[in-house]
Amino acid sequence: MEPGPPGSSGPVEPGPCLSGQRGADHAASASLQSAAGTEPGRHSLAVAAVLPAGGCGERMGVPTPKQFCPILERPLISYTLQALERVCWIKDIVVAVTGENMEVMKSIIQKYQHKRISLVEAGVTRHRSIFSGLKALAEDQLNSKLSKPEVVIIHDAVRPFVEEDVLLKVVTAAKEHGCTDYDLEFGTECLQLALKYCRTKAKLVEGSPDLWKVTYKRDLYAAESIIKEIISQETCVVMDSKEDNKHVGHLLEEVLKSELNHVKVTSEALCHAGRHLQQIILDQCYNFVCVNVMTSDFQETQKLLSMLEESNLSILYPVVVVSVHFLDFKLVPPSQKMENLMQIKEFSKKVKERNILLYGLLISYPQDEQKLQESLRQGAIIIASLVKERNSGLIGQLLIA
Amino acid sequence: MEPGPPGSSGPVEPGPCLSGQRGADHAASASLQSAAGTEPGRHSLAVAAVLPAGGCGERMGVPTPKQFCPILERPLISYTLQALERVCWIKDIVVAVTGENMEVMKSIIQKYQHKRISLVEAGVTRHRSIFSGLKALAEDQLNSKLSKPEVVIIHDAVRPFVEEDVLLKVVTAAKEHGCTDYDLEFGTECLQLALKYCRTKAKLVEGSPDLWKVTYKRDLYAAESIIKEIISQETCVVMDSKEDNKHVGHLLEEVLKSELNHVKVTSEALCHAGRHLQQIILDQCYNFVCVNVMTSDFQETQKLLSMLEESNLSILYPVVVVSVHFLDFKLVPPSQKMENLMQIKEFSKKVKERNILLYGLLISYPQDEQKLQESLRQGAIIIASLVKERNSGLIGQLLIA
Numbered sequence: 185m186e187p188g189p190p191g192s193s194g195p196v197e198p199g200p201c202l203s204g205q206r207g208a209d210h211a212a213s214a215s216l217q218s219a220a221g222t223e224p225g226r227h228s229l230a231v232a233a234v235l236p237a238g239g240c241g242e243r244m245g246v247p248t249p250k251q252f253c254p255i256l257e258r259p260l261i262s263y264t265l266q267a268l269e270r271v272c273w274i275k276d277i278v279v280a281v282t283g284e285n286m287e288v289m290k291s292i293i294q295k296y297q298h299k300r301i302s303l304v305e306a307g308v309t310r311h312r313s314i315f316s317g318l319k320a321l322a323e324d325q326l327n328s329k330l331s332k333p334e335v336v337i338i339h340d341a342v343r344p345f346v347e348e349d350v351l352l353k354v355v356t357a358a359k360e361h362g363c364t365d366y367d368l369e370f371g372t373e374c375l376q377l378a379l380k381y382c383r384t385k386a387k388l389v390e391g392s393p394d395l396w397k398v399t400y401k402r403d404l405y406a407a408e409s410i411i412k413e414i415i416s417q418e419t420c421v422v423m424d425s426k427e428d429n430k431h432v433g434h435l436l437e438e439v440l441k442s443e444l445n446h447v448k449v450t451s452e453a454l455c456h457a458g459r460h461l462q463q464i465i466l467d468q469c470y471n472f473v474c475v476n477v478m479t480s481d482f483q484e485t486q487k488l489l490s491m492l493e494e495s496n497l498s499i500l501y502p503v504v505v506v507s508v509h510f511l512d513f514k515l516v517p518p519s520q521k522m523e524n525l526m527q528i529k530e531f532s533k534k535v536k537e538r539n540i541l542l543y544g545l546l547i548s549y550p551q552d553e554q555k556l557q558e559s560l561r562q563g564a565i566i567i568a569s570l571v572k573e574r575n576s577g578l579i580g581q582l583l584i585a
Numbered sequence: 586m587e588p589g590p591p592g593s594s595g596p597v598e599p600g601p602c603l604s605g606q607r608g609a610d611h612a613a614s615a616s617l618q619s620a621a622g623t624e625p626g627r628h629s630l631a632v633a634a635v636l637p638a639g640g641c642g643e644r645m646g647v648p649t650p651k652q653f654c655p656i657l658e659r660p661l662i663s664y665t666l667q668a669l670e671r672v673c674w675i676k677d678i679v680v681a682v683t684g685e686n687m688e689v690m691k692s693i694i695q696k697y698q699h700k701r702i703s704l705v706e707a708g709v710t711r712h713r714s715i716f717s718g719l720k721a722l723a724e725d726q727l728n729s730k731l732s733k734p735e736v737v738i739i740h741d742a743v744r745p746f747v748e749e750d751v752l753l754k755v756v757t758a759a760k761e762h763g764c765t766d767y768d769l770e771f772g773t774e775c776l777q778l779a780l781k782y783c784r785t786k787a788k789l790v791e792g793s794p795d796l797w798k799v800t801y802k803r804d805l806y807a808a809e810s811i812i813k814e815i816i817s818q819e820t821c822v823v824m825d826s827k828e829d830n831k832h833v834g835h836l837l838e839e840v841l842k843s844e845l846n847h848v849k850v851t852s853e854a855l856c857h858a859g860r861h862l863q864q865i866i867l868d869q870c871y872n873f874v875c876v877n878v879m880t881s882d883f884q885e886t887q888k889l890l891s892m893l894e895e896s897n898l899s900i901l902y903p904v905v906v907v908s909v910h911f912l913d914f915k916l917v918p919p920s921q922k923m924e925n926l927m928q929i930k931e932f933s934k935k936v937k938e939r940n941i942l943l944y945g946l947l948i949s950y951p952q953d954e955q956k957l958q959e960s961l962r963q964g965a966i967i968i969a970s971l972v973k974e975r976n977s978g979l980i981g982q983l984l985i986a
Contacts, residue, residue, distance in 0.1 A: 393801060402797070402807035409806030529985075569978030577970025583982050584930075 231355055232276040232333035233268050234317030237261055237289075237341035238306025250398055251341040252288060255408045256502055256574065257539075260398060261289075262296045263344035263411070266500060269298060271348050273355075274337070276330050278320055280306040280313035297499060302330060314338055335359065342398040344407060350395055415501050416571050419444065419471040420464050424484035432510055432549065433475040436560050440473070443564035444571075461488075465495045471504045471571045481524065482507060482531065489535055489542070498539035504571050505535075505542045508563065510549040525582050532580030543570050544582035559585050632756055633677040633734035634669050635718030638662055638690075638742035639707025651799055652742040653689065656809045657903055657975065658940075661799060662690075663697045664745035664812070667901065670699060672749050674756075675738070677731050679721055681707040681714035698900060703731060715739055736760065743799040745808060751796055816902050817972050820845065820872040821865050825885035833911055833950065834876040837961050841874070844965035845972075862889075866896045872905045872972045882925065883908060883932065890936055890943070899940035905972050906936075906943045909964065911950040923947065926983050933981030944971050945983035960986050 237251045251261040261279075268277050277300055281289045286303060293301050304320045306313040321333055335358040337351060398407055421440065423433040472492070474485045485507040497503055509525060525544055532542040545566055548559040563585035570578075638652045652662040662680075669678050678701050682690045687704060694702050705721045707714040722734055736759040738752060799808055822841065824834040873893070875886045886908040898904055910926060926945055933943040946967055949960040964986035971979075 396803070402811055405810030406803035406807040409810065410803055526985075565978045566982075569976050573974050573976055575970050575974055575976070577966045578979070578984065581967075581982070581984050583979065584927075 229273075229335060229355065229359065230331055230333040231274050231335045231337065232278065232321050232330070233274050233337040233339055234314055234321070235261075235264065235268075235277065235279045235339055235341045236306065236310050236313035236317070237279050237285075238282045238313045239310070239342075249285070250404070252285070252292075253398075253404055255404065255411060257576075258296065258500070259292055260344060260404070260407070261341045262292055262298070262500075263407075264339070264341050264346070265293075265298045265301065266296075267344060267346045268337075268339065268351075269300060271351055274300070274351070275333065276300055276302060276321065278302045278304055278317040278330070279341070280304050280317045282306045295499075297496070340397055343395055344398070345394045345396065345410070347394060411501075412572065412574055415470040416574075418469045419473060419567075419571060420461075420469045422461065422472055422474045422484070422488055424474075424476055433477060435556070436473075436475060436508065436547070436563060439557070439560040439564045440567065443561065444568050461491065462495075465491065465497050468497065470497070470501050473506045473508055473567055475508045477510060482528065485542075486531070489531070489540065492540055493535070493538050501539075502574055502576070503540045504574060505540060506545050506567050506570055507542065508545045508547060508567075510547050512549045512551070514550060528582060529580035536576065536579055541570075541574060541576055541579050543579060545585060546582060547585045630674075630736060630756065630760065631732055631734040632675050632736045632738065633679065633722050633731070634675050634738040634740055635715055635722070636662075636665065636669075636678065636680045636740055636742045637707065637711045637714035637718070638680050639683045639686075639714045640711070640743075650686070651805070653686070653693075654799075654805055656805065656812060658977075659697065659901070660693055661745060661805070661808070662742045663693055663699070663901075664808075665740070665742050665747070666694075666699045666702060667697075668745060668747045669738075669740065669752075670701060672752055675701070675752070676734065677701055677703060677722065679703045679705055679718040679731070680742070681705050681718045683707045696900075698897070741798055744796055745799070746795045746797065746811070748795060812902075813973065813975055816871040817975075819870045820874060820968075820972060821862075821870045823862065823873055823875045823885070823889055825875075825877055834878060836957070837874075837876060837909065837948070837964060840958070840961040840965045841968065844962065845969050862892065863896075866892065866898050869898065871898070871902050874907045874909055874968055876909045878911060883929065886943075887932070890932070890941065893941055894936070894939050902940075903975055903977070904941045905975060906941060907946050907968050907971055908943065909946045909948060909968075911948050913950045913952070915951060923983060929983055930981035937977065937980055942971075942975060942977055942980050944980060946986060947983060948986045 239251065240249050251264075252259045254260075255263065265277065265279070268274055279289065279301060281303060283305055286305070289303055292298070293303075302320065304316045307316055317338075318336060321330055321336060335355050337354050339346060396403070398404055419440065421433065421437045472488060474488050476482065476484050485505065489505065492498065492503055492505070507528060525546065528542065528544040535542050545563060547563040548555075550556055550559065566583050566585055570583075640652065641650050652665075653660045655661075656664065666678065666680070669675055680690065680702060682704060684706055687706070690704055693699070694704075703721065705717045708717055718739075719737060722731055722737060736756050738755050740747060797804070799805055820841065822834065822838050873889060875889050877883065877885050886906065890906065893899065893904055893906070908929060926947065929943065929945040936943050946964060948964040949956075951957055951960065967984050967986055971984075
């Protein structure tokens with residue numbers, strides 16, 4: 185099927201189709217606006233992607249093939265799948281993996297709930313793997329759940345930061361130039377292969393610096409830091425009271441705002457506006473500071489943890505929750521309150537299974553205004569560290585500011 | 586001056602000349618053995634290096650020029666200087682910086698105690714900067730403290746992981762091929778410039794994958810992770826008793842060995858063998874676990890901190906010290922001991938000024954053997970996290986295992 189004429193009334197795809205997605209998805213869509221500006225007409229165009237993932241990563245210097253190396257405990261290829269998957273106009277994603285990694289790949293798809301993925305067995309070379317993927321898409325089998333695509337995007341499994349606008353460029357170019365080999369900027373034989381064996385369209389276009397490939401161990405380090413940075417952009421402060429007695433929570437919120445650059449702080453009374461908090465969770469905020477003022481235990485933090493567990497927020501990224509408590513160390517020795525707060529260790533073990541990193545923070549609350557500011561500032565530094573590092577070795581610790 | 590004939594009795598340079606250096610220096614000398622194998626004869630050859638560092642780092646996406654971007658709070662260029670400086674046969678290192686960064690550069694040299702460095706003003710292009718550096722070396726001024734070199738290495742200020750064997754290759758090639766432009770593998774006009782304006786020898790040779798350039802922000806992240814990994818290779822366990830009562834310290838040592846892969850654990854009784862510990866510090870171990878069994882306070886940790894402060898170990902890298910204490914939580918409530926241990930916060934602030942990161946760790950010591958193993962394992966996980974992350978936001982915390 186050829187794309188219809190301009191102005192025809194087909195569905196509005198390809199073209200950006202995000203809704204209610206932000207936060208971590210920015211990894212793959214930082215240039216969405218520009219993509220929207222170059223929308224290639226409003227036509228229905230069947231697009232699929234093929235990911236050759238049969239490599240063994242010999243340059244990485246680690247025994248695991250690089251596409252399966254963990255970043256924040258999740259395999260690299262899952263990040264790449266996530267980036268493609270969120271582009272709703274890519275109908276099918278075919279991943280070519282070796283026979284020995286087939287089961288690993290299946291379990292990754294299941295654990296991270298990837299959709300629209302089909303697996304084929306990789307060939308002995310990258311080109312043969314691409315061929316296998318294209319063949320699966322081209323075959324017109326009755327039992328096949330794959331729809332025959334008009335454009336196929338061939339994408340490395342180890343380029344997790346692909347943006348929608350680059351993918352859109354690929355599709356636009358394929359549509360404009362058909363299967364010619366015009367403007368083959370990073371041309372490899374993959375394209376020739378696609379042209380030769382399949383009657384589908386294929387073309388390579390120039391990417392952005394973000395479209396880099398994880399090749400060496402240092403690239404894994406860089407990818408981890410970038411992902412950590414992306415999911416640390418926003419922090420939600422949850423308070424256990426609406427108006428009364430919330431003074432100190434708001435003071436902390438103010439200090440957090442000044443301590444953490446480019447971090448959006450959202451204050452939210454859990455008991456009064458659960459719906460609002462639900463929206464924040466849906467919007468993919470991965471960091472929560474739960475201020476417990478009204479009670480001396482973890483009542484509010486536990487409510488928040490339940491909400492987070494019910495949502496599937498932590499499937500893709502570890503969620504940080506800091507349970508904050510206040511105490512005037514002059515009036516009550518911290519040890520007394522600490523005894524009570526020690527149970528955070530048990531909570532943290534339980535929620536770690538759901539990929540939630542729980543820490544406790546006891547902030548000194550002296551009468552002196554200046555000293556209070558100082559302990560709030562210390563608290564903000566600790567919160568910033570926990571959000572930034574996402575250190576699973578320190579969960580369940582009760583930190584003191 | 587031309588290099589003397591083979592077999593002449595000049596000093597043994599160029600050629601590797603490390604002694605008593607390991608640990609972090611491996612960053613710059615991972616392939617020393619191979620370098621030793623290709624030692625270019627035993628001749629005195631005057632070698633200098635020129636570092637063009639006048640760039641503004643527009644690709645980095647940060648306002649600071651990339652050579653001044655901090656990695657573990659130390660500017661990138663200081664790591665590059667360290668890598669060159671430790672090659673004792675490089676007699677002079679000339680850095681070309683812009684006028685506006687001259688004072689910053691001077692303070693970096695002073696703070697990190699760099700030696701054999703001269704500064705010249707950078708030109709408007711990289712080539713002009715190199716020219717300025719070469720000119721300073723070529724000029725035969727009476728007042729100049731620089732010796733006229735026979736070989737000049739031109740090295741990017743933003744390639745911190747240069748290895749001695751690569752530098753040796755440069756010098757060997759220059760010696761063998763003179764100034765011809767033979768085998769100009771990564772040739773840029775820099776070489777032509779050097780040939781044209783100076784009567785010194787210059788040549789570019791192929792580097793290794795480790796010789797990568799910090800260009801993008803992701804490269805800074807990668808560099809930080811690599812440096813953290815390098816300085817986390819070795820951990821020294823210090824105990825406060827020689828034979829008696831040291832049981833639990835040794836148990837911890839064993840668990841640490843099994844928990845931390847590729848980490849050398851050195852047990853050392855502080856009071857009996859200070860000289861041995863001095864050697865470990867001289868050998869550049871950047872991680873210390875101080876086990877306090879005999880006393881309930883920080884006596885041993887304080888001794889260790891004094892030794893570290895007297896050494897200059899923490900000038901280049903932050904040193905991690907974990908002060909470990911044991912307690913049977915069944916017999917004594919942890920809060921009681923914690924009250925006493927809270928003073929670690931004040932110590933940590935003081936030693937942070939000297940680039941020492943101090944943390945406290947209270948390990949539960951139950952009678953039950955299996956439970957003890959579990960709490961030791963928890964303790965080892967926490968120690969591993971602290972060593973790996975080197976998080977300055979969490980100094981002075983008393984963590985509980």
